[in-house]
Amino acid sequence: MNPTAPAEAPAAPGRTRTPDSAHHHRSRTTWDEAHATARTCAPAPLPAVAHTLADALGCALARPLAALTDLPSFDTSAMDGWAVAGPGPWRLHGAGVLAGAHPAPLEPRTAVPIATGAPVPAGATAVLRREHGLADAGTLHLTAPRPLAPRGDIRPRGQECAAGEALLPAGTPVTPAVLGLAAAAGYDRLPVHRRPTVDVLLLGDELLHSGLPRAGRVRDALGPMLPPWLERTGARVRGVQPIPDELDALQRALAATDADVVVTTGSTAAGPVDFLHTALARAGARLLVDSVAVRPGHPMLLAHLPPAPDGRARRLVGLPGNPLAAVAGVATLAAPLLTRLAGHREAPLRTTPAAVALPGHPHDTRLLPVHLTPEGATPAAFDGPAMLRGLTLADALAVVPPGGAAQEARVRLLGVPR
Numbered sequence: 001m002n003p004t005a006p007a008e009a010p011a012a013p014g015r016t017r018t019p020d021s022a023h024h025h026r027s028r029t030t031w032d033e034a035h036a037t038a039r040t041c042a043p044a045p046l047p048a049v050a051h052t053l054a055d056a057l058g059c060a061l062a063r064p065l066a067a068l069t070d071l072p073s074f075d076t077s078a079m080d081g082w083a084v085a086g087p088g089p090w091r092l093h094g095a096g097v098l099a100g101a102h103p104a105p106l107e108p109r110t111a112v113p114i115a116t117g118a119p120v121p122a123g124a125t126a127v128l129r130r131e132h133g134l135a136d137a138g139t140l141h142l143t144a145p146r147p148l149a150p151r152g153d154i155r156p157r158g159q160e161c162a163a164g165e166a167l168l169p170a171g172t173p174v175t176p177a178v179l180g181l182a183a184a185a186g187y188d189r190l191p192v193h194r195r196p197t198v199d200v201l202l203l204g205d206e207l208l209h210s211g212l213p214r215a216g217r218v219r220d221a222l223g224p225m226l227p228p229w230l231e232r233t234g235a236r237v238r239g240v241q242p243i244p245d246e247l248d249a250l251q252r253a254l255a256a257t258d259a260d261v262v263v264t265t266g267s268t269a270a271g272p273v274d275f276l277h278t279a280l281a282r283a284g285a286r287l288l289v290d291s292v293a294v295r296p297g298h299p300m301l302l303a304h305l306p307p308a309p310d311g312r313a314r315r316l317v318g319l320p321g322n323p324l325a326a327v328a329g330v331a332t333l334a335a336p337l338l339t340r341l342a343g344h345r346e347a348p349l350r351t352t353p354a355a356v357a358l359p360g361h362p363h364d365t366r367l368l369p370v371h372l373t374p375e376g377a378t379p380a381a382f383d384g385p386a387m388l389r390g391l392t393l394a395d396a397l398a399v400v401p402p403g404g405a406a407q408e409a410r411v412r413l414l415g416v417p418r
């Protein structure tokens, strides 16, 4: 709990405490405090593991990546042509040096055909590209307008890096380009932070998983949306499990998962079947954030779960059921927590001017789906808490302070996966 949070935060409008509910007093955290708590509640990223290159994609480097060899590791021909020794014309000899070959040394005033990527023979002073030379009766003549530059068209050993040189700092995200560089530099496995495992528990008997919404029931919008969203932060989502609206079922599901982070959806508020707080209390969870002064999504929560049998720390993010409110919970709590655990660097939030005045809540922060135009952020339509239509067209969520943002005021932005 944040020590600066007021002990007697005002109750959310419309929420009443019923004595028979397990809803203890919820002390609302400011949006900035909640966002910071999610980033700092884990004292360190998860430990390093050695992953194959393919498995390391999307992870963060746990150590600086040092070159295991000089690159290139031998003097390499940059062109198809001839390796030449000394000034021309040259006596041609040898069948030619292909990539992957071990060429014999070159005598002075001789030349040998060579392919791009082939090791340059010892004694060679340059590579003459094919279009700059003419082979005639065993003699090679220079036809280029200019003399041959010393070491021309030879990529010298170590040009890109020397063995042991740091190529990338710890924390660098492993992108496709990093996989290519790591392979070129001699790696079969990469030291990366272990990906946090996530189990998603979907609460709500009204949820349908296929077909048309019907008879008061709605399609589950979060099961399809959350796994790819959370995986973009570096997490590995192991499963999405619908849980019946019964306290026992939720308790059993919480007891059964050993994920690093459990993400629940729904049941955060005070409805008749909102069992999450009771189940968390019975599971021995410790709430760090228990509702946030943010719209949408104010009932979102973050808790420490008791450690796994192997000692791993475990945490739970409770996302509200309204889909855009759940997105607010991902952006505020789940994404920063998972980013931290996965060891990715936490860049300060980007900012942009408000292109028009951005509407806010009177006393809560508002997370507003916005389009980013050359003039700055403009609100997306269809931004109700139960709607996703505006979000799908939005470029980001703007963090709009209480009272709104005046035109040209700078607002912070939370990313939306594209």
Ligand SMILES: Nc1nc2c(c(=O)[nH]1)N[C@H]1C(S)=C(S)[C@@H](COP(=O)(O)OP(=O)(O)OC[C@H]3O[C@@H](n4cnc5c(N)ncnc54)[C@H](O)[C@@H]3O)O[C@H]1N2
Pocket (backbone or CB within 6 Å): 012, 013, 014, 015, 016, 202, 203, 204, 206, 207, 218, 219, 220, 221, 222, 223, 265, 266, 267, 268, 269, 270, 271, 274, 296, 297, 298, 299, 319, 320, 321, 322, 323, 325, 385
């Ligand atoms: N008396 C009060 N009621 C509510 C308050 C409040 O302060 N006092 N807050 C409202 C706000 S804000 C939100 S957000 C919701 C949060 O509700 P829960 O987290 O308890 O979620 P549910 O009640 O289970 O569902 C709310 C809503 O979302 C729909 N839903 C749930 N899961 C999904 C899903 N996977 N896909 C699509 N839609 C989903 C569900 O059908 C409900 O319509 O509470 C308000 N109430």
Ligand code: MOO
Pocket (backbone or CB within 6 Å): 294, 295, 296, 297, 298, 299, 320, 322, 324, 325, 326, 385, 386
């Ligand atoms: O805060 Mo709720 O998220 O508006 O529907």
